[in-house]
Amino acid sequence: MSDGIIFSPFKLKGFTLKNRIGVAPMTRMSSLRDSIPRQDVFDFLVRRAKNGAAIVYTEAIVTDYESAQGYPGQARLVTQRQIDAWRPVVRAIQKEGSMAIMQMFHCGRMAWPDINPANRVIAPSDIAPKQINPLTGEPYPVPDVMTQFDIDHVIFGFVETARGAIEAGFDGIEIHGAHGYLINNFLSSYANKRTDSYGGSVENRFRFAHEVIQAVKKVMPDDRLLTFRISNWGIADMEVSLFNTKTEYQEIIKTLSKEPIDAISVSTYGYKDNVFGTDRNMAQITREVTDLPLMICGQIYDRDSAEDALKHADIVLSAKSLLLNPEWVEDVRSGKQLPLYKSEEANVAYTDEPLP
Numbered sequence: 584m585s586d587g588i589i590f591s592p593f594k595l596k597g598f599t600l601k602n603r604i605g606v607a608p609m610t611r612m613s614s615l616r617d618s619i620p621r622q623d624v625f626d627f628l629v630r631r632a633k634n635g636a637a638i639v640y641t642e643a644i645v646t647d648y649e650s651a652q653g654y655p656g657q658a659r660l661v662t663q664r665q666i667d668a669w670r671p672v673v674r675a676i677q678k679e680g681s682m683a684i685m686q687m688f689h690c691g692r693m694a695w696p697d698i699n700p701a702n703r704v705i706a707p708s709d710i711a712p713k714q715i716n717p718l719t720g721e722p723y724p725v726p727d728v729m730t731q732f733d734i735d736h737v738i739f740g741f742v743e744t745a746r747g748a749i750e751a752g753f754d755g756i757e758i759h760g761a762h763g764y765l766i767n768n769f770l771s772s773y774a775n776k777r778t779d780s781y782g783g784s785v786e787n788r789f790r791f792a793h794e795v796i797q798a799v800k801k802v803m804p805d806d807r808l809l810t811f812r813i814s815n816w817g818i819a820d821m822e823v824s825l826f827n828t829k830t831e832y833q834e835i836i837k838t839l840s841k842e843p844i845d846a847i848s849v850s851t852y853g854y855k856d857n858v859f860g861t862d863r864n865m866a867q868i869t870r871e872v873t874d875l876p877l878m879i880c881g882q883i884y885d886r887d888s889a890e891d892a893l894k895h896a897d898i899v900l901s902a903k904s905l906l907l908n909p910e911w912v913e914d915v916r917s918g919k920q921l922p923l924y925k926s927e928e929a930n931v932a933y934t935d936e937p938l939p
């Protein structure tokens with residue numbers, strides 16, 4: 584089988600990717616009190632690089648010890664021990680000719696106060712997710728409305744974590760603006776009811792993301808990659824569209840494209856799904872308004888779906904397929920028939936059984 588577009592190189596800033604496939608960020612909840620993932624979780628990432636993925640994303644790393652954490656066992660990257668633990672993993676990924684990118688986030692209104700040392704949950708507005716937190720069996724608490732002090736403090740956490748990633752040798756950093764977490768809370772008129780300069784118009788709702796991006800960019804050497812992940816779905820309150828219209832979403836993408844970022848990563852439930860009542864998918868409507876390199880993710884599970892997704896994007900990311908099949912990249916290369924995994928099957932990510 585010819586290698587096709589999927590296995591053709593792609594120039595991303597100063598990097599030349601060997602193919603168009605990346606391991607999507609995947610939280611594994613394996614860390615103990617030191618906020619360092621288990622060794623087998625590290626090995627898992629390196630194995631995906633060995634199998635040929637051009638990009639390997641980390642799990643979403645939480646940005647502070649105050650209010651950022653949403654799930655038990657999440658990692659941080661702000662202490663020397665944490666940096667020292669990641670450094671050999673990053674090197675091993677790079678030795679395979681792959682890029683290592685650290686994803687970071689603050690959980691915002693999805694945070695679980697009990698597992699944050701400061702026992703707090705903060706968000707742009709005091710609007711709790713409607714559903715029960717599946718991890719606690721309790722409603723999500725109503726968040727404290729973030730003050731300017733909180734905003735500055737949280738931005739500082741993003742910056743410190745970015746500095747940790749640079750120190751650990753990562754090629755790139757991703758700011759997680761998707762899935763209903765803090766940055767996404769600010770972007771969305773559903774979770775953000777502020778009447779100050781951080782709420783209201785798209786420009787105002789984007790202000791927090793802008794400040795995070797600008798602050799992070801300042802501490803990054805010029806040769807590193809900065810990406811931003813966005814979605815129109817959230818972990819909670821799924822029935823609520825996070826952006827109300829195509830116009831609103833595209834306005835956000837246009838605003839985002841003016842920032843000093845190197846790529847946009849769009850996360851979907853299904854890359855193929857038509858959105859906002861149009862006959863176009865998320866990649867298409869994103870591409871209409873940006874020239875930035877585009878990554879797409881969501882039910883890309885075999886050669887055909889990867890090739891199809893690449894019609895409107897530059898890079899495909901896969902989560903469940905790469906979680907459950909360590910040979911996935913090579914299987915895609917050979918055009919092997921592969922399954923579309925169900926969400927429940929991904930729960931193995933959170934057991935302490937090492938995954939192959």
Ligand SMILES: Cc1cc2nc3c(=O)[nH]c(=O)nc-3n(C[C@H](O)[C@H](O)[C@H](O)COP(=O)(O)O)c2cc1C
Pocket residue numbers: 607608609610611642643686759761762812850851852880881882883900901902903904906929932
């Ligand atoms: C176990 C697991 C953990 C995930 N953790 C993250 C995460 O930390 N950050 C993130 O942006 N997305 C996370 N996701 C979402 C995936 O990156 C991806 O967008 C989603 O699973 C759809 O892709 P897929 O159909 O290839 O699985 C996670 C998904 C799974 C299955």
